[in-house]
Amino acid sequence: QCYNGATWNGEKCACTQGYFGYQCQSLLGYFFIETPKKINATVELRVKVTNRNFTEDLNNISSHTYQNFVQLFKSQMDKSYRSKDFPQYRGVIIRKLLNGSVVVEHEVVMEADFTSEFQELFANLTKIIKAKVMNETGKLLSDSEACGNISRLCYSEKDTFVNETVKLGFDLQEQCTQNAAKEFTQFYYVDDLDGKLACVTKCTPGTKSQMNCHHGRCQLQQSGPHCLCLNSDTHWHWGESCEFSTSKSMVYGIVGAVVVLLVVSVVVLAILLSQSQRKLHRQENNLSRDWQEEDVPGNFQNTGIWE
Incomplete structure (x- = not known):
């Protein structure tokens, strides 16, 4: 007999995802994740350009105004990010331009060799990104002459925002969801197991979260x-x-x-009760004997025969 939705294929039970064993009664304790050689990630940022005014042309990605602005912005940010301490930098993607003066919502793209410590790596790279963008947006705050140059963008340091939550190019948790038993997917998560990434549960031996x-x-x-x-x-x-x-x-x-x-x-x-009963019995016997031995004067005894 096969369990948990498994079917008999003539030789054995063909288990559904997440189960194993002769009758498919056992849950997989873990399974390793297929990981790429390279891993991509992005960090969201927002900066305010102070020496440009927003125009309707900046809403049109095909306009020369939009393309020239984006080209200048990317060129300037490339110079800031591309350095020896940040070899994982791969460029900037503009997501949206907004009014006031010109607010640029964009992403910094990173690529690194995959390791089991990739999360710590990207967390450290995010700190580098934040330091570099704050340095860039704080450069020319008091230099009005430089900011008047049409080939230069100036920024507001206080309006600079970095979302330190890294967005990965692929979803590790999704692999757990796709391969775990359907009734138990919420209990599987990604963790390091023997130096490799695996979908595990809190019952998986050998993990930090066991x-x-x-x-x-x-x-x-x-x-x-x-x-x-x-x-x-x-x-x-x-x-x-x-x-x-x-x-x-x-x-x-x-x-x-x-x-x-x-x-x-x-x-x-029992002993105390027995002793108490014997004592009570002796008292009753003594009392009865006293009554029998007592001789009261004037007692009438009829010894004659009535005629």
Whole structure:
């Protein structure tokens, strides 16, 4: 019999995604992600050009005004970003031009060799981007003559914004969603496993985020990961993460002591009750004897025969 939507193909159960085993009853604890040799990422920025006025031509991407502005902007930003400490820089993409004077919403494109530490890498590169754009937008704040040059763009440093959330060129989490068992996709996420990226759960051994079940075993259920506490010959284990343990010998000793105490108590009570009953019986006998031995004068005794 095949489970979890699997079908028999004449030789074995053909498991649906996320399951394995002879009858497809077991969930995949993890699966590695196919990663590219290179990884692309972008960072969103917004700068304000102060020595240009917004015109309707800047709404038309085919106009000479728009193309000349974009070319000048990219050229100026290239000089700022392209450096030895930022070899991952690949250019600037203009997303939108807005009024006031001219607000430029754009993205800085990066490309790097894929490593398991790519997130830390891009986080550091974002700091480099922020430092460079702040340096560029703060250059000519007080130089009105330079800003009057038509071949030069000047910016407002205080209106510069960098979104430090990196957008990756591909979605790692999507690979987890596409390959995990449908009922459990929300519990799979990307983590490092043996130096490689994998879709894992909190029950996957060998990950930094593995749930610590102490004296138990982690099991992924439809409600999420849970610790199943295991018992040994000497201890019972309990608690949400099986962090507590109780010695069986101690429990048996306590139970035995309680039983002995109860037995002793019953015996003592029985003895006391028996002694109390014997004492009461003696008192009753003494009282009866006193009544029998008492001789009251004037008692009438009929010894004759009525005729």
